[in-house]
Amino acid sequence: TVRGLAPRLRAAARIVIGDPFSRYVQLLLALSRARDLVVVDDGTATVEFLAQLARGERLVRWHRRGGRRGPRELLLAPVSAAARRRLTPGEGNPRIEVFSAMPVDAAPEGLTLTRNTLAWTRARFGPPRLTGGADLVGTSLVETGVVDEDRYREAVHALVRAHGVTRYFAHRRESAAKLRHLTDGTGLEVVRPDLPLELIARRGPTGRTLLSFPSTVVHTLPLALAGTGVRIAVLDIDPQWLTGHASPRAQGFLSGVTSSARAAHRLTSVPLNP
CATH class of the missing domain: 3.40.50 (Rossmann fold)
Structure with a gap:
């Protein structure tokens, strides 16, 4: 699947993702050269994702215990780290927008927040x-x-x-x-x-x-x-x-x-x- 998507990902100007904690999504982001990345998610994980980005922490779901990482996590750690860097606003990185209904207290400077009001x-x-x-x-x-x-x-x-x-x-x-x-x-x-x-x-x-x-x-x-x-x-x-x-x-x-x-x-x- 990744091999089949790679040419389209490299050619896309904008990528829309739903779960930035997903290792699969993080792997796909590594293949993208898009100048616009949009996260569309109304889940509570969105709040944790933005807080972790603002603190410069690795992306870990809130209910994971953390601590010592297993072999799979260690193997995928470079992919996760690359995705976090790509999702952090900064010079040379894509423009980042988050579209969500969740209230956000902490977010990296330079990131665009668009509120979903469920009007539709x-x-x-x-x-x-x-x-x-x-x-x-x-x-x-x-x-x-x-x-x-x-x-x-x-x-x-x-x-x-x-x-x-x-x-x-x-x-x-x-x-x-x-x-x-x-x-x-x-x-x-x-x-x-x-x-x-x-x-x-x-x-x-x-x-x-x-x-x-x-x-x-x-x-x-x-x-x-x-x-x-x-x-x-x-x-x-x-x-x-x-x-x-x-x-x-x-x-x-x-x-x-x-x-x-x-x-x-x-x-x-x-x-x-x-």
Whole structure:
């Protein structure tokens, strides 16, 4: 695939990428001579990517433990370092633009930030019909080894009891076994969206209350559902829920996601005390 793309990459004047942490994307960037590089990403990883660029650090996903690197990481380290240099604004480097709905506090000087307001989504879909119940947005924090699965299941059961949650929008990485455990005794309807959740929620039907664990959607759903009357609440993660495999940065990162969402979109918080 890389060999087949190489001639087109070398000839392209502008390259648009979605995940700057991807080793595959980083390898493709090494083959590019484009004068314009555009990162299009509404994920929470965008905030970490820009902060790492501003600090001159190597590009590492927030949930990785770091420390000693394995053979694969050592082999790909030169590729990652070259991609970081290419994505850092400076003389001789491409013009860098980041198009994102995420709030950004730190970014390298010379980088262009363009805010995604989800205006197209609002114009194209909805407004949704609202149901009387509450919907819960799931997360893959268990699958990535950040949050203990038993504590997560307890929290979901408690939210069903306290808020009358009837539907659970599963993250694409959530395991079928975990989802079966979540439905046991709760009557939850598990929905695996075949489109981005912003489009699903905008098309409806949508619960009058949307509860979400710390994730991208606490920043994108308020934009997509603006003016519809849907109340969006973000769920704080207790530090005691973190596993022994969680990155030392995990709690700070998750807290930053919720606090920035509350500040940017005036979201309410729901404590998790199952």
